[in-house]
Amino acid sequence: MPTIFYQDDAIVITDDVFAIWKPEPQVYDLEALEDLHVEHDEGRPAKIVLLVVGALATVGAVAGWTLTDGSGHYVVVAAAVFAVPPIAGRALRVFTPVVWALRASYAGAGVTLFASTSVIALVRVRRGLMRAFAANAASVERLDRAGYAEAYGRLDRLL
Numbered sequence: 074m075p076t077i078f079y080q081d082d083a084i085v086i087t088d089d090v091f092a093i094w095k096p097e098p099q100v101y102d103l104e105a106l107e108d109l110h111v112e113h114d115e116g117r118p119a120k121i122v123l124l125v126v127g128a129l130a131t132v133g134a135v136a137g138w139t140l141t142d143g144s145g146h147y148v149v150v151a152a153a154v155f156a157v158p159p160i161a162g163r164a165l166r167v168f169t170p171v172v173w174a175l176r177a178s179y180a181g182a183g184v185t186l187f188a189s190t191s192v193i194a195l196v197r198v199r200r201g202l203m204r205a206f207a208a209n210a211a212s213v214e215r216l217d218r219a220g221y222a223e224a225y226g227r228l229d230r231l232l
Contacts, residue, residue: 076208079201084187086201088208091186101179101186103209108178109186111199113171126160175199 075087083095091101134149141149173195174188187198 078205078208079198084198086198086205088205088212091202091205093186101177101184103205106177106179106186109202110176111195112174112176114174130156130160175202 075089077085077087079086083093085092085094089103091103091106093099093101134152170190172188172190173192175186175195175198177184177186186202187195189195
């Protein structure tokens, strides 16, 4: 009976497989997974949000420039220079969350094992997968030490 290292409604990680049930069922053999790494994608909408915020700030600065005279111009420019970057940065974080992805190579092709906007969920899945890798390696070492690997190889060739 396999040991379960992580399980939720969409993923099951055991000592020999990584199974995904949603959006479509896929099962990956742990021994064939290579180059496991974490990536984050900030997404394309961030550039659009930055462009919109910058355009609105420019329009506001031009409107403020025309409504003020004398030293008021400098206040409008200073407000635009000091206020726009924090507002744009906050808008980027609010409207475009970072998507964290756990990716690997499986049978020579790149696959996304798990993706989420929650770093905590990603860390839990990654930790379960790393524990499964360690258990899988330990069981393979036990088989090699006991001489079962050669017997298993012969049996596999016969079948």
